[in-house]
Amino acid sequence: MSRKIVAVLVAPVLVAGVALGASLVGGEPAAPPRDVLVVQANLQDAIRPADARDTRDLDNFVDRLAERVPAAPDALLLAEVLDRGAHRLAHRLSAEFDQRYRVVVAPGRDAFSADGSVRETAIVVNTGTLNVERGASGFERIQSEDQAYATVRQAGSDRRLRLVAGHVGGDPAVAAEEFHRLGTDGDAIPVLGVDLRLSRCVLAYDEAPVDCDPQAFWTAMTDTHAYSDAAYELALAQGLRHSGYVFTPGAVAAAGVDDGLVAGEECKDAYDAGRSRTTRGECRADYYADSPFTWARVGAPEPVRRVVLPREVSLGHCEFGTRVGAVVVRVANRTDSAVTDQVTATAAAPIAVDPAEAALTAPPGEARRAVVRVTAPQETPPGRHQVTVRVGPTSTVVPVVIPDGPCVEPAVYASSFNPGRPPEDAIDGDINTFWHSEWSPPHPLPQSITLNLGSPTTVSELRYQPRFDGNLNGTIREYVIYVSVDGRSFTEVTSGTWPVDAREKTATWTATDARYVRLEAHSASGGSYASAAEVTVS
Numbered sequence: 001m002s003r004k005i006v007a008v009l010v011a012p013v014l015v016a017g018v019a020l021g022a023s024l025v026g027g028e029p030a031a032p033p034r035d036v037l038v039v040q041a042n043l044q045d046a047i048r049p050a051d052a053r054d055t056r057d058l059d060n061f062v063d064r065l066a067e068r069v070p071a072a073p074d075a076l077l078l079a080e081v082l083d084r085g086a087h088r089l090a091h092r093l094s095a096e097f098d099q100r101y102r103v104v105v106a107p108g109r110d111a112f113s114a115d116g117s118v119r120e121t122a123i124v125v126n127t128g129t130l131n132v133e134r135g136a137s138g139f140e141r142i143q144s145e146d147q148a149y150a151t152v153r154q155a156g157s158d159r160r161l162r163l164v165a166g167h168v169g170g171d172p173a174v175a176a177e178e179f180h181r182l183g184t185d186g187d188a189i190p191v192l193g194v195d196l197r198l199s200r201c202v203l204a205y206d207e208a209p210v211d212c213d214p215q216a217f218w219t220a221m222t223d224t225h226a227y228s229d230a231a232y233e234l235a236l237a238q239g240l241r242h243s244g245y246v247f248t249p250g251a252v253a254a255a256g257v258d259d260g261l262v263a264g265e266e267c268k269d270a271y272d273a274g275r276s277r278t279t280r281g282e283c284r285a286d287y288y289a290d291s292p293f294t295w296a297r298v299g300a301p302e303p304v305r306r307v308v309l310p311r312e313v314s315l316g317h318c319e320f321g322t323r324v325g326a327v328v329v330r331v332a333n334r335t336d337s338a339v340t341d342q343v344t345a346t347a348a349a350p351i352a353v354d355p356a357e358a359a360l361t362a363p364p365g366e367a368r369r370a371v372v373r374v375t376a377p378q379e380t381p382p383g384r385h386q387v388t389v390r391v392g393p394t395s396t397v398v399p400v401v402i403p404d405g406p407c408v409e410p411a412v413y414a415s416s417f418n419p420g421r422p423p424e425d426a427i428d429g430d431i432n433t434f435w436h437s438e439w440s441p442p443h444p445l446p447q448s449i450t451l452n453l454g455s456p457t458t459v460s461e462l463r464y465q466p467r468f469d470g471n472l473n474g475t476i477r478e479y480v481i482y483v484s485v486d487g488r489s490f491t492e493v494t495s496g497t498w499p500v501d502a503r504e505k506t507a508t509w510t511a512t513d514a515r516y517v518r519l520e521a522h523s524a525s526g527g528s529y530a531s532a533a534e535v536t537v538s
Contacts, residue, residue, distance in 0.1 A: 036297070037075075075163055076125075086106040105149070143178075149163065151185050189249065200214055246296040255297070266283060306331055322376070380402050426533065439527070459514050465535070494507050
């Protein structure tokens, strides 16, 4: 069924009294170009011939777009799709949105080239809203995969955009720099729709915290090059695990991720084998890929973009008997001079913020982030509160929710850890895995690991098993042990020195009640870091 969708206009950014991107006609500013609606998707429809021949998933994708995006898309930046699939999409999009779409860049009938490289990215545009510049489209190889690009001009305006559809085959941090270069074309606004195979956070979370330690590629794009991650900033998708991004320095007015994606191994296996007609009804009717699509409305870049996120903080996570969450403040500076903003955060009890005041400086052409920790006592009853965050001249009120039900608290904490060596590895009963404090960048001693026993328990002994892989780096020599009932106030119960070897060590003290037991390393073998294969208390 064809459906007509009217695009939503957004307010322009004013610079010296004239809308950015507007032109003067007869001495008066003309209406600025509307935002460009871009969709990024990995359709997983290029590698297996049977899957590529079965186009039901592509049809489902178009149906899903019609349900989830606010207007007819202007451009689709696609990964894992072949020429036949791209043209099928253009045909279906034209019928669904009553617009005319055409394939600008697409691979051939096979994703694999004779030289071993891969080509399976494509760009499809709405010809009623975007004009492709002659000679400004094609493929460029990055990490053994050919990435599609095209420079387009908005119909009826001088606004140019550089579109890139990307899919990496190697290190995303290295690819990020190449995508930035590929997205640069004079005054064109880069819009990178890329699948980087990794989620934003270094660690895999079911619901990633907004302030998690980010991957190197994400820091390069969002800090060094001041791109906005559209879904992170505006889609309430900070906690959604996905690997597809829309990066742009343009102003993002709205964004979304298809968080209702129908997925699962049964659906994927059926489509991979080209058996969509015989799979179960939900897969047949709704499945298009295991990776959700992302959309964003992109406008002209703002000289300075200030963002406070998330839109709502839920304090359903606990640490050391305290409900914890965070607000992230981001300042992206597209000017030639450094920008320093004062950041202030205020909240009424029982909500607390830390820090309440800070200065945030974004160098020219870069962006910087600041984290405001939001906390409340664990026993705080369910309800709604708020934090007010002021960044330079702007002020934002962020709702804070105390959810009903138990507060989720981890079984172990660490003052730092290196990715791949989390504190959970010190309580898993396997001496072949181990926790290691962060060494790159260096986090010098003292460092600690704290066990959460779940409830106050009488304890008098800690057992420490150093790493058992033939390497004694991080083996704790000088130690201090603390205990706590509430997680807020810790008391030292013993200290001492252990020999540096791989044998299990013990520390004892007068029996006392504790819910949390902390082992703190003050010196260790090999350098200023700590490690542990197993830590237990009795």
